Structures are given as C-alpha cells and as structure tokens.
Amino acid sequence: DAKTTQPNSMESNEEEPVHLPCNHSTISGTDYIHWYRQLPSQGPEYVIHGLTSNVNNRMASLAIAEDRKSSTLILHRATLRDAAVYYCILRSSGGSNYKLTFGKGTLLTVNP
C-alpha cells in the first residue's frame, strides 16, 4: 500500500471543528483513502473512507483533494471522546489483499 504522511500530534478545543490532514502523494488510481481511529487501550475503529468524492457520515467528513494527493478528516464538533490516534491508510481496491498497513497516525488531544 502507498505511504501516507500525517502530523504526529494535534490539539483542539472541545466543541470546535478539527481538521486532520493526510498527505499521500504517491496514491494510485485504485487506492481508497481510509481513516481509522484508536482510543486508548482499545482496538481501532473505522471512521470513514472514500475514493474521489468528499464523503460524509455520522462520525466525520472526508475531504479529498482534486488531485487525490491529500485528504482531510473533519470532525465537526470535537468532544473529549474524540481524543484518539487517527490513522490515514491507503488500500487498493484491486486483488484479494485486504490487509491494512498502519502508520504512526496523529494523536489528537481535545481540551475541555
């Protein structure tokens, strides 16, 4: 899977929006952009994924650049429960290899 680059850490205040960036300049045409998050001492949790168009779900929004070389996960109103490590992962839609390769992710701290 292609590599992604994320900031090591970010900080936000409760009830404010948070924009978590991810760079993936070597993305290929068949790569989906996935976001997972991991709360302390828990397994990762699926957040959202997309291919080309922006995506929205109940947890977050995913904004994908037109050239697909970067994307941004948007939490519209951060809560204390959103404090976690957020992973941006590329996964090819082709073949039968469904495994995910985790990078270091972004540690999000939410201040009350």
Add this chain to the structure above:
Amino acid sequence: GAVVSQHPSRVICKSGTSVKIECRSLDFQATTMFWYRQFPKQSLMLMATSNEGSKATYEQGVEKDKFLINHASLTLSTLTVTSAHPEDSSFYICSTGQGLGQETQYFGPGTRLLVL
C-alpha cells in the same frame, strides 16, 4: 458495522507457557481475519492473515511456529502464543473485513498479554 469480540481481554502468564486468544465475529461470517500486535507507544503491526479452512499467511519476521493461528469456522479464529517470553508481552488485536471488497475492517477490543 460488524461486531468482533476477543477473549480474554487481558492475561498474565509465566514465561514458557502457552496462551490462546480467541477472536469471534459475532454477527457475520468472516472468511478472513487479521491478527495485529501493538507495543506501547507504537502503531499496529500486522502479524498474519487468517483464512477459514486453510493455513494462515504470516508477515515477514513473524514466526509461524510460535504464533499458531487456527481459523476453523467462519466466526472464530484463535491465536496461540507458544512458549511465551516477556518480549511477547503486547496488545494483540484481531480484525475482520466486511463489504463487497471487504473495504472496511472491524476490530476487536484487543487482548493485553503480560508474560512474567
């Protein structure tokens, strides 16, 4: 999304003993499950891909004879850490895929292993 459980949630064992960790897909049939390991302050590292009814596929550097994986049914995969040593102490997490192309993975809550 899919619900995945793990048992036990934490285990403490003596060096040299074997420990079995169960991963269950509670609400759908999983032909493929994944096992990850996570050391403190580090990211998840894939250990192996567990395939129902066939042998698991191990990542480079993971000893298949030490980490035995069995996926005998569509809802259960087990990871046995044989002859555990303190360096095997870690957070073990399983996951399973869902979707037409299994685009989304759902993770278990993890098992914390401490080897004394």
